[in-house]
Amino acid sequence: MARKTTPLTxxxxxxxxxxxxxxxxxxxxxLYLLVTKKGGKHWKLKYKFDGKEKKLSLGAYxxxxxSKARELREENKQLIANGIDPNDLKRxxxxxxxxxxxxxxxxxxNIAIERLExxxxxxxxxx
Numbered sequence: 001m002a003r004k005t006t007p008l009t010x011x012x013x014x015x016x017x018x019x020x021x022x023x024x025x026x027x028x029x030x031l032y033l034l035v036t037k038k039g040g041k042h043w044k045l046k047y048k049f050d051g052k053e054k055k056l057s058l059g060a061y062x063x064x065x066x067s068k069a070r071e072l073r074e075e076n077k078q079l080i081a082n083g084i085d086p087n088d089l090k091r092x093x094x095x096x097x098x099x100x101x102x103x104x105x106x107x108x109x110n111i112a113i114e115r116l117e118x119x120x121x122x123x124x125x126x127x
Contacts, residue, residue: 005026008026013066017039018039019035021037022035022036023035030046030077031044031073040060042061043064044056044057045076045086047076059072
């Protein structure tokens with residue numbers, strides 16, 4: 001049987017100070033705040049997928065508030081319940097973003113490739 005965890009409060013999070021080692025403040029449902037020895041506070045979600053324990057980084061506090069972190073936990077739990085690994089989804093989104101950034105760069109190579117692709121679609125007498 002799982003341990004019952006009391007939910008975190010905003011005051012507890014604000015008052016969390018760095019220690020000699022990193023430590024966790026649990027909110028329940030796999031959500032916890034990792035307080036690093038340098039003073040950083042990061043939201044993490046611990047979950048099981050395909051029989052393996054995994055962790056997902058949700059963002060840093062105060063950018064991600066307690067209520068937002070709880071919303072993200074519920075959204076990711078829904079994905080897990082539907083058989084989708086949130087880490088894979090996050091990785092795919094990053095790859096798509098990288099491709100967009102590379103494509104948007106105005107380098108000579110990219111412009112030349114774009115021009116050649118356009119010429120391929122034109123009829124021969126317009127080249």
